[in-house]
Amino acid sequence: MEKMKYIMRFLTAMVVCLSLLIGCGDTYLGVEQVVIDTNRPDKLTVNKVVAQSGALEIHFSIPAGNPNIDQVVATYKNKKGENVEFKVSRYSSTILVEGFTGTDEKSIELACVDVSGNKSDITTVNAAPLLSPLEIAFESLFVEPAFGGVRLKWKNNNANPLAIHVLTEDILQVGVVSLVEDPTKTIYNRDSVNTFAFVRQYPSIEQKFGFTVSDKWGNRSDTMINSLIPYKEEEIEFKYVKAVSFFNPTYYAGSRDYGIYGVNPATGIQNDANAHAAGNAPQTMFNGVTSGNLYYGYKFVKDLSNTDPSKRETVHDVYATFDLNMEARLNRVKISPRVHISYTYSRSSPKRFRIWGTNDANSARWAKFPEGWTLIGEYVGKTPVNLASLTDEEKDWFNNNQEYLINEDNVNPDAKPTEPFRYMRLQLMESYNKNEAYYTINEFQMFGEILKRY
Structure with missing residues (x-):
């Protein structure tokens, strides 16, 4: 009797599995299955390129009559040789490619990608961006003595996320004075108005300070070096x-x-x-x-x-x-x-x-x-x-x-x-x-x- 029950449960399970397999031919639980193909979509067309600060705004059109196109991808290699990628959906007609420094011509590769993951042939854009927010901040960076330290001012008109790194004198080995970054003094800025900061506390003696600017893309400026004497600041006891x-x-x-x-x-x-x-x-x-x-x-x-x-x-x-x-x-x-x-x-x-x-x-x-x-x-x-x-x-x-x-x-x-x-x-x-x-x-x-x- 027990053996008969086991056989019946086994047969029932087989019937259910077969029913599911048959029903999954086109749909599963009412969800239509994606049809996978290997046909590459046609190339996109670039209509216009607008230079921005450290960026290029690329206006494009995707191939008409292809509802399977899913997104547009833009790629370039940064100074480290790494690929930097940006994506927008098929419903967008522009893509903003950021993270550039310098005003020389940049090369960006654009392609359409469909729902099957097929990528179109590459469309290459060669254009020059405007001076980057990092470079504008660095070129406008002004340092002056202040009470107990130094005061910095810079420009960040578009409120881009920037970091200003502070280097101070340190003795790494006997008789050798070097400029070493002090991570506790790093200034983080994402404001177009409050673009100044104080770096304290330092004695009122002549000393060297170094300053570099970095952005969220991993770019880093040169180092500005100043010899300054902070004003003496005391607490009024x-x-x-x-x-x-x-x-x-x-x-x-x-x-x-x-x-x-x-x-x-x-x-x-x-x-x-x-x-x-x-x-x-x-x-x-x-x-x-x-x-x-x-x-x-x-x-x-x-x-x-x-x-x-x-x-x-x-x-x-x-x-x-x-x-x-x-x-x-x-x-x-x-x-x-x-x-x-x-x-x-x-x-x-x-x-x-x-x-x-x-x-x-x-x-x-x-x-x-x-x-x-x-x-x-x-x-x-x-x-x-x-x-x-x-x-x-x-x-x-x-x-x-x-x-x-x-x-x-x-x-x-x-x-x-x-x-x-x-x-x-x-x-x-x-x-x-x-x-x-x-x-x-x-x-x-x-x-x-x-x-x-x-």
Whole structure:
């Protein structure tokens, strides 16, 4: 009996397999099978070639009446002797062939390929591209000394992906100094506007730097070599910076009425903000602590006592004043905000601020403002593409690398970023959420050239 069951199952399986084989003659599960042939398609016709930067845009027509043509392939050999291939579908009439350097004539081979993999005879195009993005960047590359290093500028008008490689002096063997690439300093650029960068930190002594440019196609420029002396940059040590009380800062856990507390009646100058408590005083911006819940300064409110909230007006400008106990020319400042995610590009974190400076020559510095003071610069924080979905890079900049270059990032044409000063008045102008009643900062770091200590 068991033997009979085995025979029946075997016969059933054979019948099913035969049925499938018979049914697969033209279709399988309703999908038509591709007919394979060996007939080569006719050649394509090139109609026009447009030279572009490091590329050739080739306009073509495929042979008429051949529905089996699947794609068009363009191939050339790069400087390493490797084949570089580009493909477009049959529905395209142009193909962009990229990755060239130089403006001499290039040879590109084009062919049609059908659904069976058959390739047509080759159509050869000989044409010269325009100067490549890599070469434009290299020829426009300008290097100059900067605080703590060097500053580079270049052109990348079409926002092509480029990398600038930095070579610095290194002793590979005793008595021999060579230029060696430092991969930690490589600059990656895919932007037509932000085409500058700083390379730091280096001592303020004459030294050689080398720079080369590469692109995504593996092309690499020659090496530009410069002998430069970086400007000396020092951190303005927080232990020397002291908050001053000449503009009447106070402690109070809330906003105060501008008409009563906001202005010094003797001078007509707006007072410094009231801090939430002693642990949130202006001095906490200069204590070396870059995390926590430190400076917490309230905005004044006009007509605060008015029972109708619509009649109240928030004064968004908040001041804090300091004595650096040295005369310095700033190069950059770095803000450490409250690090909780709710403060990242949000809430009371400062978005726009100004730096005012003066020195001992201004004997009326505590009685007059802004008269006698110099606007060093005005700065605006970045705005993320999508606040609801911050990228890791956006979060890292805001919380760890929120840096402002005193000269390059200044947005106020009336400012004098190179002016040295001893006394600083920090003016917070706008928070990321204007509805917040206060500003918060953990640390305000400054870097530059110290001209004199007191």
